[in-house]
Amino acid sequence: MRHGAGLLRLLGLAGLALALCGFGAAAHASVVARIDLSAQRMTVTVNGIPSYSWPVSTARRGYVTPTGSYRPQRMYRSYFSRKYYNSPMPYSIFFRGGYAIHGSYAVNQLGSPASHGCIRLHPSNAATLYSLVQSHGAGNTVILITH
Template sequence: MKTLIRFVLACSLVLAASAMPAFAHGSSLVAKVSLSRQTMTVTYRGKVLHRWKVSTARKGYVTPRGTWRPKRMHRMWYSRKYDMSPMPYAIFYHGGYAVHGTNAVSRLGRPASHGCVRLHTANAARLYSLVKQVGAGNTRIVVTR
């Protein structure tokens, strides 16, 4: 039953996105990261779908603020810069910065990364799936103070 519900939801998201006028696609799916709150709020067409804890840059590193479209996505990526650390469900949005899953779930809710936005891997998978459904061009990643 859960699979059927997920399928229906996925289909409705895709149909709703394809039925919208081209100009309305600009911010269909928004993943807004609050550095001060260490949270991500995911909205679709203005409706909140998810609110999750994240980890962003710890002392000595930076998570840049701004608004971007996803540039590339990898179901699994290994960081060449940080000892081949796994980055499941990576959504790269600005150079080497990405939203991705982490096994360090005890650190979620406080700064802990080298600059990427870390999510619980299950939540990163959900976001990855949503971006795939609506398209990178219809998605924004917004990082605010």
Template structure:
């Protein structure tokens, strides 16, 4: 009887592991940026997980709107266009536009960038980790005014 219970428990655990692994494989990360409120809301598998202040383009510059997939990821990156500025945990989504960490945390919550989407360094690291875990193909970046 003990062997039957142990075998049943093993099969149940294996079935649960299979269900969980298939759930992770099909998981989606969606980062929604609202330019008007200067906020990013991140959901995983349709469930809200994070809401963060961001900085998007200041006057005279543009943050592109639309729906994108991440193109390139860099844990450490320095802007070739803007004075070698650090862009930690960069997630490039359209050409030279990226979501990345910033040292200018006092500017979060208002337009301040040349077009990129700036996050607090810890939040940028969290998003970067989610994109790495779930994959670029399972991540969407949606930017709206």
């Protein structure tokens, strides 16, 4: 019994450490989209189970993709950029001002920095992520962007 109590205490300390590091929200979210800028890759965890891993394109030289932990702010199945020549942004999930995760038809650039700061996905992967966020709720979704 003593060993079990020690393990519970250790797990509690690990949870506290994660919360203090800003990852506490991710631990309680149904959907967690982790974007690794260095690897140009998104991994999606659903109910704690790693479920998807996709190449992405993030900010190219001269632009920035913000890092941090975010929740979806607004979503559009069909969206066109007002800032960048009416470019199509299917399955857009905006997480910070004008920054979004969205589908891109420039699929040959996925896996390399190519955007103005948004996180680009293959349109079918963007549709999958969009559906997950819709079904689980924006409040139960965390977007975690790291280097």
